[in-house]
Amino acid sequence: MERKLTKAERKDQRNRELCVLVKQNDLRAQTELLLENEGLIMRLAKSQEILHDLDVHHYAGIELDDILQEGRFAMLEAAKVYDETVKTKFSTFAAVVINNAMSDLCRKGDSSFERQLRDNGVAQVFLDDNPVDEDGVPIAEKISDGRVHDPVGEEAVLHVMLQKMRNRLVLLPDRERRLLMYHYGFKVQEFKTIEETAAYFHLSEKYLRIIEKKALETLRAGMNDGKII
Known part of the structure; x- marks a missing residue:
């Protein structure tokens, strides 16, 4: 059978x-x-x-x-x-x-995503802030000023700081995270104005600035917490 x-x-x-x-x-x-x-x-x-x-x-x-x-x-x-x-x-x-x-x-x-952030200026990665490493040295001083120095090392530093920013973004409240991602182009690789962001989330520009200011302060504190990742 x-x-x-x-x-x-x-x-x-x-x-x-x-x-x-x-x-x-x-x-x-x-x-x-x-x-x-x-x-x-x-x-x-x-x-x-x-x-x-x-x-x-x-x-x-x-x-x-x-x-x-x-x-x-x-x-x-x-x-x-x-x-x-x-x-x-x-x-x-x-x-x-x-x-x-x-x-x-x-x-x-x-x-x-990383290439776009690099090409648009590493300052955008840190939301126009000037984060420091665990020794208190500004990261901007460790990244190329336009002249070719150590591209491999620079890429490695950028990669670490991108990962650090991602880790800190996750810790933000959902709405604050979504606002920053939309405004700074993390989701669609296209930066939006305050006016466009406010319209998208159905908020007044004044209220949006208040929410974003709080979120940026938290994120910047995290980027300057002295931890590598």
Whole structure:
């Protein structure tokens, strides 16, 4: 008597059949493969969202939907190169391909965000403040003044200070954090005026300045707390 396949085995069998059709550019098979494996794509995307704190930061404008879309593209690419004759389940194979694609997207987003802040002037990173390191030395004195000195060291210092700012942003109340992120362009890489920010959050400019002043004071105190990270 033939052994009855488990649910997982039946799903893998169907995935293998769909991969064959995907290789033939069958659009219906592509759609069905994505629908059958949407749960896997969602789990991997959520993991990347947590890993990169995208639910809080949204650096470089990358959001969960972007990661999901990248995962769907990667799923179809995995189907095109998957060998249906191997013992490895398609979901196991695809998970590696998808996760790598999602990680690359998030890393590019981080790099783009840091590059934009560097190109717009490191002062913007610190919200026009002049933070010091643990020895009381102004960070601005340790970063290039436009002449080439130690690009590797400068990049390392910038990376550390960016991470420090991110860590301090997380500690702010949600509304204050969102106001700063919107005004200074941390979410969409585009700086907004006080007027635009006030309109977006349905606040008067006067009240917005009060909220932002309090948030900046807290953030600047954190940036000058003497801790590296």
